[in-house]
Amino acid sequence: MKKIALQLGCLILLISSCSNKQKTTIPSYIEESHSFAQPNDAAITHLDLDINVDFNNEIIHGKASYLIKNNNASQIILDSKFLTIESVQADGKDTTFSLGDFDEQLGNPLKIDIDKNTKRITVFYKTTHKTEALQWLKPQQTADKEHPFLFTQGQAILTRTWIPIQDSPQIRITYNAKVQVPTDLMAVMSAKNPKTRTADGHYTFKMVQPISPYLIALAVGDIEYKAISNRTGIYAEKSMVEKAHYEFSDMENMVASAEALYGNYAWEQFDVIVLPPSFPFGGMENPRLTFATPTVIAGDKSLTSLIAHELAHSWSGNLVTNATWDDFWLNEGFTVYFEMRIMEALYGEERANMLASIGRQDLEEEIEGFKDSPNDTKLKLNLKGRNPDDGMNSIAYDKGYLFLRTLEETAGREKFDTFLKSYFQKHAFSTINTEKFVAFLNENLLEKHSITFNTDEWIYTAGIPDNQSIITSDKFETVEKTIQQFVKNNKIDKALTKDWTVQEWVHFVRNFPNDIKTKHLVMIDDAFNLTNSNNSYIAMVWYEQAINHDYHGNDVDTKIEAFLTQVGRRWYVSTLYKAFKRNDKTEAALDIYKKVRSNYHSVTANTIDDMLGYKQE
Structure with missing residues (x-):
C-alpha cells in the first residue's frame, strides 16, 4: 500500500508539475484586432531608438532595436505602416524579413525571422511622406515663425507609422533614445528630458517605466523650459x-x-x-x-481643466491602460471622473458640476448622432475592421464618467475612493480589459459591500440607463433665465453676466432657443463682442451658432474662416464643419477646407475628409 501510495503521490506531483508548467505557457496577451503582432509567440520588452530628424527631407531615419521575450518562436511580427524597411538584424546578424499585405487601417505586418534563442532584433528604417504620426511644420505655421517644428501623435495606432513596433496598447516597454536634430532646435520626448539645448543637437532620453507604444512621443522645435x-x-x-x-x-x-x-x-x-x-x-x-x-x-x-484631465491620465491610461481599443472607456471614463475630482478639490463643487453638465450635453448630442448605429453608444465596443478613432468620442469620455459618478453615488464616496485607490495600486503598470475590470469591481466593491448595481446594462447596452446620476448647476439655471430675459425683453442687461466663468458663457451660447432671431444675435454680439472673443472655446460655440442661424454680422464669416485656418484641434474644427454640413452648407465648408487642409495633422484631416466626403486630387 505504501508503494502504491508513493507511486500515486509521484503521479499527482507529476500531473501538478505539468499543470503548473502548462500555466506558464497560457497566453498572457489577449487577442486584439488592431495589431498584427503575435506577442504570445514573441514580444518586445525594451526599445533602443537611434534616429536622425531630417527637416530638409522631412523624414526620420535610423534604427529601432528591441529586446524580446521569445517563446521558442521562429518569427516575430511588428506593425509597420508607410515605412521603408532597409534591413533587419537578429542578435547583430542580418536576417530575412518580409512585409505582408497592406491593410488601409493597420498597414503591413513586418515578419522577421528569428530562432528560439534570439534575444534582440534591430530594424533599420526611414519614414516616408505618407507617415501619419508626424507633422512637419514650416516656420510660418509656428508661434514664433522663425524655425520649423515637428511633433508626433501616436494614439491610437499611428506609432507604427514612425517606428516599426508591436503597436498594441497591451504591449508595455521601457525605452532609451538617441535623437539627432538641427543644432538650432531642441528635442523632447515622453521620457526624462533636457531642460536646456545642447550645442551639437544630440539628445538622449530614458523612460524607465514600461509604457504602451502609443505613448512614445517626440517633439522638435525652437523651445524653452520654465519650471x-x-x-x-x-x-x-x-x-x-x-x-x-x-x-x-x-x-x-x-x-x-x-x-x-x-x-x-x-x-x-x-x-x-x-x-x-x-x-x-x-x-x-x-x-x-x-x-x-x-x-x-x-x-x-x-480652460486648465484640460491639464487636470491629462494629469489624471497619469493614473488612468498611463499607469493602468486599456488592453485593447475596444476598452477605450477604461482610459477616458476614469480620467474624466478623476479630472472632475481634481477640479472640485481645487476650485469647488460648483465649478466641477458646470464642467460635468457641459459633458452631459455633449453626451446627449453624441447619442443623437449615433441614432442609426446605437451599438456605438455602448461602453464596451467592437471596433474590429474599423479605425479605433471611431471610438474616441463622448461615449467613452462622458458616458464612462456618468457610469462612475452614478456608481460613486450608489456606493458612497468613501467606499468608492477606497476602491479606486486599490484599483490603481493593484493594476499599476499593467493593462486591463473591461471583463477584468468588472470582475475586480464585483469582488472589491459591489460584493464586498453588498451593493446592487446594473453594471452590465451600463457597459454592454446602448444608451443611458435610467438610474443615471442627475447633474445640476445653480449657475447654469441662472444662465438659462438670463437667455430667456434677453430674448423676451429685446434688451441686454450686462450686469447679469458680470463675473461669469467660461463655462457659464459656453452654456449661454450653446442654449440659445432654436428659433432665436437674427436681431437677438446682433444684440448679443454687439453687447459682448463674441465674434472677436479671445477665448477659443467661447469663439467655437459662437461660430457654431452663427452657422446654425445664418448670422453674418460683425464680419463673422471671415472670423470663422480665420479660426479654421489657424486652429487644428479636431474637436473645434469638426464641430464647425459638422455645423456647415448639418445646415446644408457643405459647399461653403469645402471652399474653406480645400484652402486650409494642409495646416491640419492627419488625425484631423482624416476626420474632416470623411465628414465632408473630400478626396484629394
Whole structure:
C-alpha cells in the first residue's frame, strides 16, 4: 500500500508539475484586432531608438532595436505602416524579413525571422511622406515663425507609422533614445528630458517605466523650459513661455490634489509642452510630458481643466491602460471622473458640476448622432475592421464618467475612493480589459459591500440607463433665465453676466432657443463682442451658432474662416464643419477646407475628409 501510495503521490506531483508548467505557457496577451503582432509567440520588452530628424527631407531615419521575450518562436511580427524597411538584424546578424499585405487601417505586418534563442532584433528604417504620426511644420505655421517644428501623435495606432513596433496598447516597454536634430532646435520626448539645448543637437532620453507604444512621443522645435515647481514645468516657443507659465501655474497644486485622492504620482516629473496650433487634440497624456494645444491659453486659467484631465491620465491610461481599443472607456471614463475630482478639490463643487453638465450635453448630442448605429453608444465596443478613432468620442469620455459618478453615488464616496485607490495600486503598470475590470469591481466593491448595481446594462447596452446620476448647476439655471430675459425683453442687461466663468458663457451660447432671431444675435454680439472673443472655446460655440442661424454680422464669416485656418484641434474644427454640413452648407465648408487642409495633422484631416466626403486630387 505504501508503494502504491508513493507511486500515486509521484503521479499527482507529476500531473501538478505539468499543470503548473502548462500555466506558464497560457497566453498572457489577449487577442486584439488592431495589431498584427503575435506577442504570445514573441514580444518586445525594451526599445533602443537611434534616429536622425531630417527637416530638409522631412523624414526620420535610423534604427529601432528591441529586446524580446521569445517563446521558442521562429518569427516575430511588428506593425509597420508607410515605412521603408532597409534591413533587419537578429542578435547583430542580418536576417530575412518580409512585409505582408497592406491593410488601409493597420498597414503591413513586418515578419522577421528569428530562432528560439534570439534575444534582440534591430530594424533599420526611414519614414516616408505618407507617415501619419508626424507633422512637419514650416516656420510660418509656428508661434514664433522663425524655425520649423515637428511633433508626433501616436494614439491610437499611428506609432507604427514612425517606428516599426508591436503597436498594441497591451504591449508595455521601457525605452532609451538617441535623437539627432538641427543644432538650432531642441528635442523632447515622453521620457526624462533636457531642460536646456545642447550645442551639437544630440539628445538622449530614458523612460524607465514600461509604457504602451502609443505613448512614445517626440517633439522638435525652437523651445524653452520654465519650471513651475521642482517636478512641474512647461516647454514652449519663446513667445509662448510666459503666457503658458502663468496659465498652468496651478500644475503643482493639481499634482498634489491628485496624489491626495488616489496615491503617489508614479512618473517623477509632470511637464507640459505647448505645441503649435495644428496639434489635433486638446492634450495628449504622454508620460512625463503632456502635449497641449495653445487653444487652452486663454489668459485667465479658465480652460486648465484640460491639464487636470491629462494629469489624471497619469493614473488612468498611463499607469493602468486599456488592453485593447475596444476598452477605450477604461482610459477616458476614469480620467474624466478623476479630472472632475481634481477640479472640485481645487476650485469647488460648483465649478466641477458646470464642467460635468457641459459633458452631459455633449453626451446627449453624441447619442443623437449615433441614432442609426446605437451599438456605438455602448461602453464596451467592437471596433474590429474599423479605425479605433471611431471610438474616441463622448461615449467613452462622458458616458464612462456618468457610469462612475452614478456608481460613486450608489456606493458612497468613501467606499468608492477606497476602491479606486486599490484599483490603481493593484493594476499599476499593467493593462486591463473591461471583463477584468468588472470582475475586480464585483469582488472589491459591489460584493464586498453588498451593493446592487446594473453594471452590465451600463457597459454592454446602448444608451443611458435610467438610474443615471442627475447633474445640476445653480449657475447654469441662472444662465438659462438670463437667455430667456434677453430674448423676451429685446434688451441686454450686462450686469447679469458680470463675473461669469467660461463655462457659464459656453452654456449661454450653446442654449440659445432654436428659433432665436437674427436681431437677438446682433444684440448679443454687439453687447459682448463674441465674434472677436479671445477665448477659443467661447469663439467655437459662437461660430457654431452663427452657422446654425445664418448670422453674418460683425464680419463673422471671415472670423470663422480665420479660426479654421489657424486652429487644428479636431474637436473645434469638426464641430464647425459638422455645423456647415448639418445646415446644408457643405459647399461653403469645402471652399474653406480645400484652402486650409494642409495646416491640419492627419488625425484631423482624416476626420474632416470623411465628414465632408473630400478626396484629394
